[in-house]
Amino acid sequence: MAPDRRTFLKGLGALGAAALVPGCATSTTSSGGGGGSATGEIALQSNLSAEQAKAAMEKLVEAYNKTGGGTVKLNTVASEIFRTQLPTYLTSANPPDVYTWYAGSVANSYAEKDLLLDVTSVWDSMGNYPKSMQTLSTSAAGAKIFVPTSYYWWGMFYRKSNFAKWGVTPPKTWAEFVQVCEKIQAQGIPPIGIGLGDTPWVASAWFDYLNIRINGAPFHRDLLAGKGDFTDPKVKAVFTKWREVLPYFDPKGKSFPFQEATSALLGGKTGMFLIGTFFADSAPKDALDDIDFFQFPIIDPKVPVAEEAPTDGYFASKKAKDPEAVKKFLTYLATPEAQELYVQNSSGTAIPANPDGKAADTPLVAKGKAMVNSAAELTQFFNRDSSDALQPTADAALTKFLDKPDQIDQILEDWQAAASKVFQA
Amino acid sequence: MTASAIEVKTRAGSAKRRSPRVSPLILAFVFVPFAVEAVWVFWPALQGFWLSLTNWDGLSAPTFVGFGNFGDMVSDPIFRTALKNTAIWLVLFGGLSVAGGFGMALLLQKERRGVGIYRAALFTPVVFSLVVTALIWRVFYQPDGLVDSVLRGVGLGDLVRPWLADPDTALYAVIVPALWRQIGYVMVLYLAGLKAVDPALYEAARMDGASALQRTRYVTIPQLKGVNSVVLSVIVIDSLRSFDIVWSMTKGGPYHSSELLSTYMYSTAFQSTQLGYASAIAVVIFLLALAVILGYLIRAFREET
Numbered sequence: 112m113a114p115d116r117r118t119f120l121k122g123l124g125a126l127g128a129a130a131l132v133p134g135c136a137t138s139t140t141s142s143g144g145g146g147g148s149a150t151g152e153i154a155l156q157s158n159l160s161a162e163q164a165k166a167a168m169e170k171l172v173e174a175y176n177k178t179g180g181g182t183v184k185l186n187t188v189a190s191e192i193f194r195t196q197l198p199t200y201l202t203s204a205n206p207p208d209v210y211t212w213y214a215g216s217v218a219n220s221y222a223e224k225d226l227l228l229d230v231t232s233v234w235d236s237m238g239n240y241p242k243s244m245q246t247l248s249t250s251a252a253g254a255k256i257f258v259p260t261s262y263y264w265w266g267m268f269y270r271k272s273n274f275a276k277w278g279v280t281p282p283k284t285w286a287e288f289v290q291v292c293e294k295i296q297a298q299g300i301p302p303i304g305i306g307l308g309d310t311p312w313v314a315s316a317w318f319d320y321l322n323i324r325i326n327g328a329p330f331h332r333d334l335l336a337g338k339g340d341f342t343d344p345k346v347k348a349v350f351t352k353w354r355e356v357l358p359y360f361d362p363k364g365k366s367f368p369f370q371e372a373t374s375a376l377l378g379g380k381t382g383m384f385l386i387g388t389f390f391a392d393s394a395p396k397d398a399l400d401d402i403d404f405f406q407f408p409i410i411d412p413k414v415p416v417a418e419e420a421p422t423d424g425y426f427a428s429k430k431a432k433d434p435e436a437v438k439k440f441l442t443y444l445a446t447p448e449a450q451e452l453y454v455q456n457s458s459g460t461a462i463p464a465n466p467d468g469k470a471a472d473t474p475l476v477a478k479g480k481a482m483v484n485s486a487a488e489l490t491q492f493f494n495r496d497s498s499d500a501l502q503p504t505a506d507a508a509l510t511k512f513l514d515k516p517d518q519i520d521q522i523l524e525d526w527q528a529a530a531s532k533v534f535q536a
Numbered sequence: 537m538t539a540s541a542i543e544v545k546t547r548a549g550s551a552k553r554r555s556p557r558v559s560p561l562i563l564a565f566v567f568v569p570f571a572v573e574a575v576w577v578f579w580p581a582l583q584g585f586w587l588s589l590t591n592w593d594g595l596s597a598p599t600f601v602g603f604g605n606f607g608d609m610v611s612d613p614i615f616r617t618a619l620k621n622t623a624i625w626l627v628l629f630g631g632l633s634v635a636g637g638f639g640m641a642l643l644l645q646k647e648r649r650g651v652g653i654y655r656a657a658l659f660t661p662v663v664f665s666l667v668v669t670a671l672i673w674r675v676f677y678q679p680d681g682l683v684d685s686v687l688r689g690v691g692l693g694d695l696v697r698p699w700l701a702d703p704d705t706a707l708y709a710v711i712v713p714a715l716w717r718q719i720g721y722v723m724v725l726y727l728a729g730l731k732a733v734d735p736a737l738y739e740a741a742r743m744d745g746a747s748a749l750q751r752t753r754y755v756t757i758p759q760l761k762g763v764n765s766v767v768l769s770v771i772v773i774d775s776l777r778s779f780d781i782v783w784s785m786t787k788g789g790p791y792h793s794s795e796l797l798s799t800y801m802y803s804t805a806f807q808s809t810q811l812g813y814a815s816a817i818a819v820v821i822f823l824l825a826l827a828v829i830l831g832y833l834i835r836a837f838r839e840e841t
Contacts, residue, residue, distance in 0.1 A: 195806040198594040224595045308701055311789060363679040365701035365790065500808045511791040514703070525613070533808055 151433060152182045153440055154207040156200060158193035159457075161392060167456035174452055175443055181436045183209075194499060201226045201428055208431040209440060214247040214422040215491040216336065218257045220498060221426070222250035228427040228434060231255040233441045239466055240445075243489050247422055258441045259424035259464040260450050263388040264479045265316055265492075266404035273379050281405035285352075288408040292359040295382040303356065304381030305364035306372030307513070311506035313369050315493035316385050318509055319419055321349045324410040328417035328488035335497035337534035341508075341527040350512060350519050352410065357516055365513070377402075387421065387492075388460035388479065402475065406482055417488035421495055422464060504529040587815035594809050605816035614792045615817070618800040621707055622824075625778060625796060628711050629718065630771040636715065637722025637767075642752070644723070645730045659724055661717040670784035673713040674700070700786050703793035710785050710794055714778060722767055729763030730756070765836050772828045776821055797821050 159168050165187050172185045186207065188196070193211075200206050201221060212218055221227050227250070234245070234255045248257035267281075274280065277298050282288040295302035306313055322331045326345050333339050334346065361381045364372055369386060376384045377398045384390070385407065391399055409416065425444055431437045443449050450463035454470060462470040462480050470476045483489065494502040508526035512519060588605055590598035609615045644655050661669060676682045677699040684696045699709040733756065741751045779798040782788060788795035788803060797817055805814030 198809070202595060221595075226595070307790075308698075309787065311787075363698070366677075366679050366698040500810075503803055503807045506789070507791040510789065514790065529614075532810070 151436065152184050153209060153431075153433070153436055155183050155185050155209045155211075155440075156193070156207040157185060157187045157211045158190040159211055160187050160189045160193075163392070164457045167453050170456050171444075171449060171453050174449070175440065178443070180439055180443065183440055197221075204430075206428040206430050208433075208437050209425055209427045211423065212257075212426055213491065213495045214244075214257050214259050214424055215495045216497060217491075217495050217499065218248075218426055219250050222252065222254070222256045226429055227256040228429050228431055228437060229254045229256065230258060230427065230438060230441055233258055233438050233445065236442050237445050237465075240464065241466065244422065244464060247489075247491070248424075257424055257426050258445050259422045260444055261424070261454060261461040261464055262420045262422040262483070263461050264483050265320075265385065265387045265407075265419040265421075266479065266482070267383050267385050267407060268376065268390070268402055268404045269383045270377065270379065270398075270401050271403050272401050273382070277382070281403075282408055283406075285408045285410045289355060292356060292382075296359055300380070300382055301361035301363075302359040302382040304361050304372045304376050304384040306367055306369035307364055307510055308366045308371075309368040310370075311510050312494065312502055313372075313386065314509035314513065315502070315505050316387075316419065317353060318349065318505065319490060319493055319496075320385070320407040321352055321410070322346070323417040323419075323488070323490055324407065324414060325349055325352060327414045328490055331417075331490060332496055335493065335501065337497075337530070341530060342523045347519065347523060350516070350523075353512070354516050357513070360513065365510070387419075391460050399475075404475070404478070415487035416485075417490055418483055418486040419492055420483045420486070420489045421492045422489075423461070424464065498533070500533045501530060504533060584815050584818055587812055588819045589816075590812040592811040594811050598812060601812070605813050606820075608813065609816065609820070614795060614800060617792055618788075618795040618797045621795060622776065622797045624707065625711065626772070626775045626828075628708075629714055629778070630775050632715055633718035633722050634767060634771060636719040638726050640719060640723040641726035641730055642756075645727060655723075655727070658720040660720070662720045662724075664717070666714075666717065666780040667784045669713050669717055670781050673709075673716075674785060677709060701790050703790055706786050706790060706794040710782050713785075714781050718771075718774065722771070725763060725767055725770070726760065729760045733759045761836070765832065768832055769829055772825060776825045797824075 155172065157165075157168050159165055168185055168187065172183050176182055197210070197212070200210070218227070231254055234240075234248070237258075240259070244259050245255075248255050248259055250256045269281070277295055277300070279291045279294050282291045292302040319331065322334070325348055330339070330345065334341070334343075339346075361372075361375065363375075364381075367375075369390065372381070372384060373386070373390045373394055375381045377394060391402075394402070406418070425441060427434075427437045427441065445465060447463060447465045447468035450465050450468040454461050454463055454468070460471070460476060460479075462468075462476065462483070470480055490496055493505055504526055507529070508522050511522050515522075587598060589600060589602060591601050591604075592598035640658055644651055644658075664672075679698065683699065687693060687695050697705060699705050737755050737759065738751060741755050746754065777798060778796060779802065782794060782796055782799050783802065786794045788799040792800075798821065801814050801817040801821065804810045804817065
């Protein structure tokens with residue numbers, strides 16, 4: 112594809128905007144990027160830029176365009192650019208109509224600014240969705256602003272053959288978990304893999320899980336919404352628990368990203384890895400048959416069990432040029448057929464949000480689905496339950512804790528100071 | 537923002553030398569770029585100054601807070617770390633690349649057999665984008681990578697550490713590849729400067745019995761004054777805008793230990809979406825660059841007249 116003059120000018124615009132913070136920030140009235148067409152065509156802005164996911168999206172859009180219900184134009188943007196530009200898209204004068212995004216607090220924050228289309232009528236066709244999905248898709252003002260289409264789960268992944276070799280079985284409780292760590296450690300293998308170089312947010316999974324296991328999901332959500340305090344003794348209890356297993360973490364995990372931590376796990380260089388199913392995207396297919404996972408160990412049996420099940424889906428701009436056509440498209444996306452089409456063509460570990468949609472037919476996915484369905488509460492992951500703005504404060508605090516657990520009091524004070532700045536902004 | 541300030545200066549300088557009658561072509565050459573610049577550079581820069589006086593999340597309307605953002609900086613420990621690291625960066629990266637570049641230029645200025653190969657080898661890193669450089673060096677630094685194996689090979693295995701993940705080494709581990717690239721660049725600037733020195737001066741000095749060291753001290757260095765001001769501007773600007781290499785190697789981490797003002801500005805703007813505060817940091821970067829460069833240029837001009 113030869114770059115024509117328009118893409119060249121667009122590139123210039125992007126350069127000009129990226130050159131300066133203010134330049135970027137004040138360009139809100141221009142460069143919607145993908146919007147603009149007033150021919151009844153819906154512009155779909157997608158951050159699913161990974162190869163498989165992108166191909167799956169293309170198939171999905173093609174299938175919808177064939178139904179004759181309308182025309183959708185897919186515009187795929189690299190996910191990091193999408194994330195930083197989303198506020199600009201939504202506040203521009205001529206925004207794209209529909210966006211891929213995440214359910215929960217990260218969607219609600221845009222609803223609070225009155226930037227999202229009310230899609231309550233789309234939910235009329237979604238009566239079979241579980242209550243948890245409804246809650247996730249409802250704004251603080253009570254309107255439905257989100258259409259969930261798939262979710263995935265987090266768990267402690269391991270290689271079945273290695274666990275057999277080391278003579279350990281998946282633990283259920285914290286005490287059993289510590290024993291498993293000891294046994295693996297005794298074989299000279301770092302029991303817990305992690306990948307914080309470049310992807311420090313992976314550490315948040317540990318914080319999330321320990322917090323929802325010890326203090327419960329409601330406390331966790333309130334804390335992340337700014338209604339709590341990170342210097343709370345209940346938060347410190349999370350780190351006290353975490354310290355019990357710190358000696359079992361792979362010391363090399365600080366240096367490489369989660370993709371390499373995945374390789375370390377598959378290569379038998381670490382024992383287990385707390386990660387979301389997306390790790391499978393970068394794993395060879397033959398190794399996947401040997402992969403299993405167990406639920407994050409139960410710490411306090413009195414706390415209702417919650418699981419991290421980040422939910423993906425779509426929302427639409429309030430300024431959508433043809434709201435009815437947009438709602439029609441969203442209604443299609445909510446159907447089991449559309450979700451199956453996407454799940455089958457992407458990496459295969461995502462589960463359709465529609466309970467009637469069939470997930471990939473593997474024991475691993477069946478087990479994941481069962482775990483999520485049996486959970487009393489669902490959380491979304493640190494940044495999705497709070498905001499992308501709060502995530503860096505967690506990254507700094509948690510990586511520092513892993514390095515210098517003695518300084519926990521100071522770390523929590525700094526975290527609270529950084530977090531309150533984000534909440535005030 | 538810093539680069540544009542320099543451009544403005546040079547442009548203003550050249551505009552002085554105009555004849556009373558100006559042809560429309562020259563006017564077009566001046567005002568068309570000026571108009572483009574005004575839209576792409578001056579206007580956003582002015583907006584940046586305005587935004588630095590506000591609180592803005594990028595979504596709602598900015599609220600005016602006066603100099604509140606600048607007040608916050610004083611009590612912001614991350615800002616202090618970033619400022620300190622930027623100073624370290626300026627001194628180490630700037631100082632060593634000038635020393636290294638000048639040294640290499642002196643070594644490689646004489647036309648000998650094969651000298652081109654050495655020059656090319658030193659200049660090659662400049663050709664790579666800094667992101668590529670960062671990728672290469674990350675492979676060197678990775679656990680059990682080249683750096684670790686070499687250290688173990690020479691019996692210094694005790695020194696092995698997670699170079700980019702250790703707060704004590706991360707900043708320096710990033711400066712090394714930045715220098716690796718910058719030395720070649722500065723060398724080329726000095727080589728060009730050395731070529732312009734009149735050989736008769738050296739001959740005269742030699743006749744007067746000046747040693748090699750004296751020739752360098754009293755002939756070469758004074759003759760390079762013009763190049764020095766260019767090198768200084770380049771170094772200061774490059775130091776203060778150093779971003780790509782740090783961002784692609786450590787993202788300012790672990791826990792802000794390798795944060796520079798530029799990376800901190802980016803992360804406050806686009807991760808924490810505190811665009812007002814980020815603009816205030818950008819203003820500080822601008823003022824720093826201006827102060828360093830203006831200070832030097834004023835002195836240089838004074839000596840010339």
